[in-house]
Amino acid sequence: MNLRSAAYQATRRAGHVAIAVATLMGAATATASAQEGKTLRFAFQGTLNALDPYTLNETFTLGMLGNVYEGLTKRDKDLKIIPGLAERWEMLDPLHWRFHLRKDVKFANGNAFTADDVLFSADRIRADGSDLKTRIPADSEWIKVDDHTVDVKLKTPNPILFAEWDTFYIMDKEWAEKEGALKPVSAKDANPSPSAYRSNGTGPFTIESHEPGVKTIFKVNEGWWDKPEHNLAGVVFTPIAADGTRVAALLSGDVDLIEPVPVQDVERVKSDPNTDALVGPELRVMHLGFNQIRDELPTSDVKGKNPFRDPNVRKAFFQAIDIEAIKKRVMRGMSTPSALLIAEQLYERSGDFKRAPYDAEAAKKLLTDAGYPDGFTIGMDCPNDRYVNDEAICQAVVSMLAKIGVKVNLNAVPKAQYFAKVLAPGGYDTDFFLLGWTPSSLDSWNVLTSLATCRDEKGKGGPFNLGGYCNKKVDELAAQILVETDLAKRNDLIHQAYQILIDETSHIPLHQPSLAWGKRKNLDITQRADDQVLFYWARLN
Template structure:
């Protein structure tokens, strides 16, 4: 009866007789904000990325190709010159200008922006003329084009008119006009935004580029319950589910009219720990200490994890356990030593706890999302059971990401589950925002545990600005070895990202788990 009630509620939200060429797609979570520079999270970026565009975009193979910039040239190691596409208009009809680009990249570099980790390395941009922009870097950036792919272009006049010159401060729960309204240059226009209910996008008839699919309207419908999402797909109330539960994949494969698109996602799921405070913020330990400051405790927790049990029992084989510290194995050059996990060894873990003075364990709160990663809450519950064998009493605090992520940004945590990844396979995408100690210009902004490892950080920082590929590879390998030894985070696995869809839907699956609506075709 509960499932039927949920389906009835969904039916009231989604008309059964949808217009032709409408895509109704579902996910367990919702967009955090429509402000394109505030947050850096895949579903939020994905929806914003249908409305807003970047100077450089990605093709179906994740290569960097022209977007709002038609061409570029590296004039010198510290100077790039780009040509701006002409004839582009924002959804409100105003033309795209070089001033809009300068404004947008300055906005993305604001303290409220989680994209500043990409904006800072592209340097200072200035208008040379109506069609030419120059980027003056203060240091070499081997990922210049990859970083431009992450930086959305807004209308300066629109932002000024609606008093959204700065990105909203999400962690302080600030609201602004840009949170619920949008004005980009992209293939889709925002038609309706009801947080937690649906977000409707409609095809932009004045888009400068050619449509590759036939979707005229796309409706994102958040459905938190796995069974309800699948039931909505099977019944035809939605056309595509972005995140079906692994346990349901076998059934979906056997369901007439349903097909799957799947592949390993460039995303590392890991456990982070507060290593900055001297006492536990959310827990209790002998002597009032913070156990996570001791590398032996971190290693003990690691070696108590039965990752194969998580893979087989929770993930139904839909994960790739790893000891690597990058979203893609390409980031560690497919090095078996950098990818290898520490062995699951409970006896060794118990010995480490004894040596560290925690033979009787401690108590701690584990912060965990329940609508972001595949089986996120279930993984946290499984880890709590495994760590109980070390006498570590873990209370799982599972929350929607809209509540949890601001909490983590404030470093209001002792222990947490998180994930990191996307289209960039280079180690830099993990080293600077996640593994390095917190600093200026967004460095370490996702380092919610406040860890610092001077030698590793120095190697990682040097790799970020090293132009010679061979030297840079050596620095990255050395940094990853140091981080592996220090264990600031405990890697778990890279998750498989399956999509389930009606047979009438054709969608391009990418390794960054990005659904490009412009490439989707819906047959009658």
């Protein structure tokens, strides 16, 4: 395709999107006119798929569903834990917690919220198919004291028991039974039941209609128990994958809010008299991972063995990556290189660790010492609509590894296809991959247990340890970290675990991207560092 025809096709696609957005805006205006309020029009680069709150442990999906569902706890604008559906709680002893539930709370369909819903949700989130099993201890016992009191009994102490419960969304037991939604919808399920696309929460919004990949219309839950801070009648969410089209929709006024703003367009959005960019630090860390569990890698030309089982190979890949070049050329300065798999703000001793230096010659020597003087071929999986400049980051990595003789065949696909592949049934189907991680507890235990504890080929163990890295000492440390209540001792244990990951090059931490949301100037909305887009803090003036 020549440049002229390429430009024509791009313009034609943009026109189709603009027409679709205009159509949606007309529908949204009609919805808003029926209520006193305004309709927020929001566009994100990726799609909202299943509405089951336990399907996908992903920030965007959890944020969208956090407008509809609620947990026993919440987090405020500064990410501090505050009461949610539980108005208060107490630790009766180190193994016994009691949660006092709010009374007179109803689900959107009018069903009363009670302890039965909490017990049902605690069982459901731990069931097969759930992507959020680590939200609560697998062996915890949940007991109904009365309709508005729940006890949780533990086998071992857990000082961060409820740190992740703002996204442990409570479901309506009666509704789930009626809808045939007793079991979680798996992210790996290519043909989920119709209940996957319906919702019923206690939150400030309900979902009026949902067409995955096309649009989702939220409306205000008039029966919400809390006092609204927003002034909206509803929200129309439209996925717009193309960066240029998404920015154009904001600048033209077709949408009020977009995420992300491509790093190259931040100043353009800021300079427009009608728009602005919200830019701030993000708690996500991007990293690369290796398949270390298989005896032979399906996408490699190395036969009979797995080169990624050799720490010299993993370190060679690390030292071949020029993180400063990625920061300057790909991220346009909007990233902070990371030495750890956790954001530096979330671990007070993160300054003790430094990245291995970029050194292509040292990387070549490491490959030679490992028996690969001419490099080898490997496949790489990468989303192209999930993270800021995700595909561009992967392309940069491909180019850098080529300089040390490694040929990378890049498979960059939309996030729905990406997650379906890397979390595929019967084993995690990826040899080399890009992933971003924000610990839902804002704590190192979540990082370690999710990304670095051992798992088997069927996925039992670290749920997002896609590459199957395994060191039993890290598992032991993670278990100790979970129960240690002395902060200094706990930080020492965390330090030991991170040191092992660095020494063995378990993964390659890349950077913390900067958040970049684009908005119309008549919109006020809170941007939290966890990157959840929460409509209940939005006001259109």
